[in-house]
Amino acid sequence: MRAALFPGLRGQGAFADRVAAIAIKTSAFLAIISLILIFVFIGKEALPLLTSAEVQAEASLSRLFLPQSPRPGTATEYTWQPISETPKYSLMPLFAGTLKVTIIAVLIAVPLAVAAALYTSEFAPPWVRETIKPCIEILAGIPSVVIGFFCLMVIAGWLHDAFGWTYRLNALTAGIGLSLAVIPIVYTVSEDAFSAVPQAFREGSVAMGASMWQTASRVVLPAAMPGILAACVLGFGRAIGETMIVLMASGNAAVLSWSPVDSVRTFSATIAAELGEVVQASPHYHVLFFLGAFLFVMTFTINLAGRWFVNRLQKKLQGAA
Amino acid sequence: MMERTKLVGGICQALTALACLIIIAMVVIVIGNIVIHGVERFSWEFLSQAPREGMKEGGIFPAIFGTAALVILMTIAVIPLGVATAIYLHEYAPKRSRMVHLVRLAIQNLAGVPAIVFGLFGVGFFIEFVGRGMDRVLYGGRPLWGQPAILWAALTMALLTLPTVVVATEEALRAIPQGYREVAYSLGATRWQMIRRVILPQAVGGILTGAILAVSRGSGEVAPVMFTGAAYFLPELPTRLHHQFMEMGYHVYVMTTQSPDIEATKPVLYTTVMVLLMLTFALNFTAIMIRAQIRKRLRYGR
Numbered sequence: 001m002r003a004a005l006f007p008g009l010r011g012q013g014a015f016a017d018r019v020a021a022i023a024i025k026t027s028a029f030l031a032i033i034s035l036i037l038i039f040v041f042i043g044k045e046a047l048p049l050l051t052s053a054e055v056q057a058e059a060s061l062s063r064l065f066l067p068q069s070p071r072p073g074t075a076t077e078y079t080w081q082p083i084s085e086t087p088k089y090s091l092m093p094l095f096a097g098t099l100k101v102t103i104i105a106v107l108i109a110v111p112l113a114v115a116a117a118l119y120t121s122e123f124a125p126p127w128v129r130e131t132i133k134p135c136i137e138i139l140a141g142i143p144s145v146v147i148g149f150f151c152l153m154v155i156a157g158w159l160h161d162a163f164g165w166t167y168r169l170n171a172l173t174a175g176i177g178l179s180l181a182v183i184p185i186v187y188t189v190s191e192d193a194f195s196a197v198p199q200a201f202r203e204g205s206v207a208m209g210a211s212m213w214q215t216a217s218r219v220v221l222p223a224a225m226p227g228i229l230a231a232c233v234l235g236f237g238r239a240i241g242e243t244m245i246v247l248m249a250s251g252n253a254a255v256l257s258w259s260p261v262d263s264v265r266t267f268s269a270t271i272a273a274e275l276g277e278v279v280q281a282s283p284h285y286h287v288l289f290f291l292g293a294f295l296f297v298m299t300f301t302i303n304l305a306g307r308w309f310v311n312r313l314q315k316k317l318q319g320a321a
Numbered sequence: 322m323m324e325r326t327k328l329v330g331g332i333c334q335a336l337t338a339l340a341c342l343i344i345i346a347m348v349v350i351v352i353g354n355i356v357i358h359g360v361e362r363f364s365w366e367f368l369s370q371a372p373r374e375g376m377k378e379g380g381i382f383p384a385i386f387g388t389a390a391l392v393i394l395m396t397i398a399v400i401p402l403g404v405a406t407a408i409y410l411h412e413y414a415p416k417r418s419r420m421v422h423l424v425r426l427a428i429q430n431l432a433g434v435p436a437i438v439f440g441l442f443g444v445g446f447f448i449e450f451v452g453r454g455m456d457r458v459l460y461g462g463r464p465l466w467g468q469p470a471i472l473w474a475a476l477t478m479a480l481l482t483l484p485t486v487v488v489a490t491e492e493a494l495r496a497i498p499q500g501y502r503e504v505a506y507s508l509g510a511t512r513w514q515m516i517r518r519v520i521l522p523q524a525v526g527g528i529l530t531g532a533i534l535a536v537s538r539g540s541g542e543v544a545p546v547m548f549t550g551a552a553y554f555l556p557e558l559p560t561r562l563h564h565q566f567m568e569m570g571y572h573v574y575v576m577t578t579q580s581p582d583i584e585a586t587k588p589v590l591y592t593t594v595m596v597l598l599m600l601t602f603a604l605n606f607t608a609i610m611i612r613a614q615i616r617k618r619l620r621y622g623r
Contacts, residue, residue: 013510013511013513013514014511016511016513016514017511017512017513017514019513020512020513020516020517021413021512021513023405024405024408024409024413025409025413027401027402027405027406027409028405028406028409028410028413028414028420028424029424030402030406031406031424031427031428031431031483031487032423032424032427034427034431034480034483035427035430035431035434037442037446038434038438038439038442038446041442041445041446041450042438042441042442042445044445045441045445111340112340112343112344113340113344115336115337115339115340115341116337116340116341116343116344118337119334119337119338119340119341120341122337123334123337123338124338124341128341131345132341132344132345134609135344135345135348136344137605137609138348138352138602138605139344139347139348141537141601141602141605142351142541142598142601143540143541143542143543143570143597143598143601144436144541144542144543144544145541145543145570145571145573145574145597146351146355146541146573146594146597146598147351148574148577149573149574149577149590149594150351150354150355152577152578153577153587154354180347180351183344183347187344211326211327211330212330212334213329213330213331213333213334214326214330216334217333234433237433238433240435241433241434241435241436241437241438242435242436243435243436243437243543243544244543244544244570244574247574247578248574248577248578268435268437268544271437271440271441272437272440272544272547275440275441275444275548276547276548280449288441289441289445292437292438292441295435295437295438296434296435296438299433299434299435299438300430300433300434302433303429303430303432303433304430306433307426307429
């Protein structure tokens with residue numbers, strides 16, 4: 001249209017304008033493409049578990065999920081021993097390990113981070129707010145390998161001296177380290193949720209004679225609930241995929257137990273520890289990509305759920321305000 | 322009755338303050354411990370020399386060099402892509418169109434994909450598919466690109482840091498008053514002329530913030546590069562795109578978990594961690610400063 005209004009423009013900028021538009025649209029499209037590529041290329045390497053008879057002879061789905069007896073006649077068990085004469089690929093010990101560490105991390109991180117977010121948004125004087133926010137940003141910026149290092153070298157030592165558990169590196173040590181990585185995201189999302197609650201809610205509550213704590217706990221907290229749920233969900237997603245901390249601090253023994261002070265091995269740590277030495281295109285290789293595909297689908301779903309909660313919060317507060 | 326309510330409220334409020342204190346204490350303990358133990362060995366030689374005697378002596382220069390090379394390559398890949406994506410979202414696409422929704426969804430989900438999955442993707446796509454393919458077509462099957470290389474590690478990392486750059490750039494674009502765009506158009510500029518001469522110069526701060534945050538993330542992340550190009554020890558620095566490289570984070574990981582004599586390597590290890598930590602802090606701090614400036618403008622500039 002502009003070219004019609006200003007005929008002189010046709011030669012000068014119209015061509016560059018068209019080229020730029022195509023380049024920019026392509027770039028934006030690449031974000032979608034790369035997400036699809038991740039899914040396709042990890043799925044592609046995981047697929048032989050379902051399709052290839054050769055791979056299934058060693059690692060079929062029933063071998064991954066159901067109890068197996070190592071030799072005919074012996075009792076059935078769940079064992080992850082991919083490198084042995086008869087490789088065993090039961091995912092159950094890894095699943096239990098992942099769940100244990102993740103739950104411990106979330107149980108530590110969520111109460112701390114949500115309470116801290118409530119404090120900063122409702123009670124804190126401005127200077128405290130200006131102190132804790134950079135602190136959280138610093139925590140979010142610490143590379144996970146550094147947290148893993150700290151866990152292994154320092155926290156594990158402290159806990160061992162204090163309680164003397166059999167395993168120096170265990171699910172609890174890793175969970176504590178992991179909570180350091182989860183706190184920033186839970187804090188940020190819940191702080192956003194608290195500050196999204198309209199000021200009128202608080203004023204109304206205080207006008208009815210409620211104290212500050214009553215306002216915070218009975219008005220602000222319920223109003224921000226979808227946001228808090230989103231924070232928990234996104235924190236869980238962060239914890240389940242985190243690799244370096246659990247790889248360094250969990251002890252990496254694929255043991256099936258419910259004790260929080262046994263060594264554990266998680267999905268992510270298994271990939272990180274074994275992909276380096278695996279024979280390419282072996283059943284073991286495909287199982288590792290299967291674990292990756294599982295993590296991808298899991299975090300993808302979790303993130304969608306998290307976003308859904310955030311959108312609900314926005315709708316709810318828009319409708320109310 | 323009134324007194325009890327007040328007391329309970331006070332206690333609960335104090336508990337939330339305590340949660341804040343615990344988090345701050347955690348941060349202080351982690352950083353304090355690392356700095357106290359790390360500062361002993363710190364010297365110019367530590368930054369400028371290669372490791373000696375099985376990592377017990379000497380410095381970490383090759384790891385610093387490798388990390389720098391990695392993040393430079395990564396930045397070259399991620400900045401044009403991320404900035405273009407942000408410009409598309411904010412300047413080109415009709416608001417609330419299906420395409421914008423999809424791109425945003427992809428960016429958000431990309432940000433949530435675990436780092437180790439990026440590593441798997443690097444192996445499956447860049448090394449096995451692209452690299453092997455290049456070897457087959459260009460070099461008659463001689464393995465050159467179909468193995469871990471700094472180029473593949475950098476591209477994997479670029480994908481991981483893409484959301485960071487997009488988000489930071491978009492924030493900067495939002496801070497530019499609408500009037501600037503209208504004036505440019507009214508003078509007869511095409512959309513691209515407007516973006517190149519008006520929007521991009523104004524958004525430099527935001528792009529810089531994104532780049533710095535991406536570099537900070539990229540220099541500390543280990544999981545994506547441990548199979549796509551990082552090596553524990555190399556006698557020579559990487560000079561070609563298909564070389565492997567040493568990376569600081571990976572160096573820390575291997576030294577911590579696979580050292581035969583952890584007590585002997587501990588001082589060097591602590592200093593390496595401190596250098597890594599200080600590097601990411603310096604980067605994050607710079608980015609936060611620039612972003613604060615942009616936010617100020619967003620608040621008062623209109």
